[in-house]
Amino acid sequence: MxxxxxxxxxxxxxxxxxxxxxxxxxxxxxxxxxxxxxxxxxxxxxxxxxxxxxxxxxxxxxxxxxxxxxxxxxxxxxxxxxxxxxxxxxxxxxxxxxxxxxLPTDNEDPRIAHDRKRLMTAERRASTADVMARIVPSVVGFEPCLKVFIYNPHEERLRIEILNSKGFAVCQEYSNTYQRYYRFNMSNMPVGDYRVQIYKASEKKPSFENLVSLSRKPSQAFISTKPDVPAGSAVDSLVSEKD
Incomplete structure (x- = not known):
């Protein structure tokens, strides 16, 4: 129509x-x-x-x-x-x-909507695409944070970790949905380097890894990716927020 x-x-x-x-x-x-x-x-x-x-x-x-x-x-x-x-x-x-x-969808036959969703899900799960992620250092208000976008086409169980410079996990999340967005607040974390890792439940090595750095100056908070991130990881520019 x-x-x-x-x-x-x-x-x-x-x-x-x-x-x-x-x-x-x-x-x-x-x-x-x-x-x-x-x-x-x-x-x-x-x-x-x-x-x-x-x-x-x-x-x-x-x-x-x-x-x-x-x-x-x-x-x-x-x-x-x-x-x-x-x-x-x-x-x-x-x-x-x-x-x-x-847009209202009440006019659509529920059987057609169900079949379309089923076919789209089957196509996504049958694809050869692997887990993809993007780490975006950001500042919301005056609080530094890490935005993590994950695409998980086969809906595998994932473990998302943030490690400090000593290798200890300061945050850990699990997900098995095909799309997920996280925003980790880093305002209470000490300055230093942090490593974001995403693991598949079936693997011992991370499928995705990114190194970020948190620093502070008067009236400013800085968080950015490090230049020595592993090959294939996205590199984002420095983001800051001033009074």
Missing amino acids: KTILSSSCLCLLSVGTLLAQPKSSTEDLTPIDRPGYWEVSTDYRTNGTAIRYFNADKRLIHQEIHSNKLVKLTKNNVRRLNATVTKVTQNQLEPSNVKTVS
């Missing part, structure tokens, strides 16, 4: 959702003195909403895609769309910043 709504930038549409107001973008368009118009189109086959901007000659000049989102035509959203079409017709390409909601 596909639903389309459109408007000129000088005309406000009444409040409503895309599901309640089906209208073609080409209905009753008359050449008037206006910079252009916008069109909002939701397609359940692709699970997304597209916002397209046209000039007065009906030529597409800009487009935004909102995956898995629905754009309701509230007064505020219409106001944002009208303001955006004026800017894009003046070659000022800016996002509309419309408010979105999750």
Whole structure:
């Protein structure tokens, strides 16, 4: 099912959702003195909403895609769309910043949704991809932290450890989900080097290893990857936060 709504930038549409107001973008368009118009189109086959901007000659000049989102035509959203079409017709390409909601999926047959999920899971588990991870040193507020992103396609049991410079584990987590995100707060940890290791339950050597360094200066906290990380590990630049 596909639903389309459109408007000129000088005309406000009444409040409503895309599901309640089906209208073609080409209905009753008359050449008037206006910079252009916008069109909002939701397609359940692709699970997304597209916002397209046209000039007065009906030529597409800009487009935004909102995956898995629905754009309701509230007064505020219409106001944002009208303001955006004026800017894009003046070659000022800016996002509309419309408010979105999750796209309803109640219209989808539960059996189709179940089969699709089952097939996607089977394809992922049958892939040759191995465990992948990325360590991102960061500062949230004034607190240094380590962001750890893990992709585990075969849903193997993993052990995630952070070791201090003496080799003692200061943090340990377990996971067997195919995607996982951690944020480890390092604000109470002493300065020094720390090693992040990710082990598979069936292996004695880590599948992933990264060395990071934590340091502090007045009004600053620093955390960064070390230059001598093992081959294949991601290297991230220094991140700091000042008062």
